[in-house]
Amino acid sequence: MPDTKRVTSADVARLAGVSRATVSYVLNDTPRQTISAGTRTRVLDAAARLGYSPSAAARTLRTGRSDVVLCLLPDWPIGPEVGSLLGNLSAALTRHGLTLVVHPGSRGERPVAELWKAITPAAVISYTEFTDAEAAAMRSAGVAVVVAVPRRGRGRELAVPQELVGRRQAEHLVAAGHTRLGYAYPDDQRVRFFAEPRLAGVRAACAARRLPTPVGLTVPLDPSAAADCVRRWQSTEVTAVCAYNDEVALAVLAGARTAGLSVPGDLAVIGVDDIPPARLAAPPLTTVTTDQAVVGAHLAATVVAAMSGRSAPELPAADIVRVVPRDSA
Amino acid sequence: MPDTKRVTSADVARLAGVSRATVSYVLNDTPRQTISAGTRTRVLDAAARLGYSPSAAARTLRTGRSDVVLCLLPDWPIGPEVGSLLGNLSAALTRHGLTLVVHPGSRGERPVAELWKAITPAAVISYTEFTDAEAAAMRSAGVAVVVAVPRRGRGRELAVPQELVGRRQAEHLVAAGHTRLGYAYPDDQRVRFFAEPRLAGVRAACAARRLPTPVGLTVPLDPSAAADCVRRWQSTEVTAVCAYNDEVALAVLAGARTAGLSVPGDLAVIGVDDIPPARLAAPPLTTVTTDQAVVGAHLAATVVAAMSGRSAPELPAADIVRVVPRDSA
DNA sequence: AGACCCAACTTACACGTGTAACCGAAATCG
């Protein structure tokens, strides 16, 4: 490795025969600063020839803010929906001149506090609450903080209303004539933050229709264990279950198969996410899907709003959560 | 937003009644620099009281390198394996004092060139080849470049040898007595870089045993379309198929079901990845899995090796790819 | 007692950039 020295704007200036400031003005299209066409092309040419790229560190240091948005991901099992959301979010932020980077949850080895220091992002998106001290520290460093988690205490949620997801599931089953519902709770403690509000949504939908409260069971991703759950549901006269997500729903399907029950005849099942295996299951799985493109765009809009101190826009939640009807319910 | 000014090391120095350099020495535990216990605690105390956190930009600017490793992800459908790999990679890098951030492929809207400038990473991990110009630019900026993609031309691969994955699939089927194999190719053009070498591995295994070359078909993630593929295979006397991954394998399963064939009686199927739905399928899906923890650790080791100019360590490939036997093959 | 060393600091500079302030010349205006 010859370890060539970094090419700086001074090198460009020297080659173009102008001052370093002129280079900066040309490259940043600074308004209210006039540059003759001749020198402009000379500077651009020199920059291209040298392969100049400005130092992000120096720029960030000088201007005080970068165009990087940092997304802190908890230690979740990351599936296609999260991947899709991140892709859409990245695209949406790019449209606003921002750049998304994601930090996967590293088994809590290092506190998040260390990370945002190391990046100096313009904004941080987090799916976990910060301590007040952390939030204050970030604000004082000029970082716009966006917490995309359903806040228990506060009135409105920033993220996709997970209650609504649960409600849609229940509504679909009730519309099909079911009156006694079950809820298939995930075995993974890490996703509790998602599971709780979804279950709450199912409960709310049942309560609104004066139906009995759904009987919840924790369903492991294992056919025989799931079969036990299915038998328990049958013994309590449950005819349809809402699953936390498609994987749990597939477990319920497998459990029903093992227990010798037919779906949806003996038991109807509805999932969440519409992962690719859902439509390949036997029977094809009815599920609830969220339009991640809209969610990504909304999250991006929330970020830019937070950066400019304005308040977040509304998310047209009702329009983006819909049932994908297949054969399992 | 009161927009409090950033607290700098000068503030800490003032409060502790020492010079700014002393603060830096204390906070960085600079070797060969002696600090009395009294001032050390005074500095530490002042820093804690003010909530001081050093400016990453300034530090990066001064030292020339940051401790951030940037991973560029192409526009792939991101599943649990990728998520698991990233989590393990992040943990492994953290163990080396590095921080991982991931950039999800944003539909090619912005060239990657823009991004590494904006982050000033110590290293970049990419799953796509760079142009020579890009690589040169990054090297000249002091970025260690690691390309984790099977290089066609070169002899050895950096990433997990995908050929080996295919070989393992074929070996398992052959060991079960199958002689005429099929290959279920994914419908998604974006994963071609993974699919090609896996298919090559299957071909190689067949050739080594003097078996006919596998008959490849592109299998969409749709039951009836997959059923067509299954019938084609049956008409060419294929008794077992290797699928590109578990999703495609599930499609084959669904196709066989639709076509009225039994698995593994009429057709054996083996997938790749061991995603959670695999064991929930009917029948439970035999699959090939890769130990992502080892891969993550190896990738991290490769990165630190590249940063210090050394050559990459060997990956014990043979030990980490293994078959998960279930009922489908 | 003088030479010397070492602990414990401080002073001073460099990293690469953005931008406010300044400046000469040419053009415009009253």
Next chain:
DNA sequence: CGATTTCGGTTACACGTGTAAGTTGGGTCT
């Protein structure tokens, strides 16, 4: 024709940090 604006730049400073190169004063060795 003098005053003033506009054009096309340059000089100079600040951002916050790491660290090499001094600078003390007190102790040690010869």
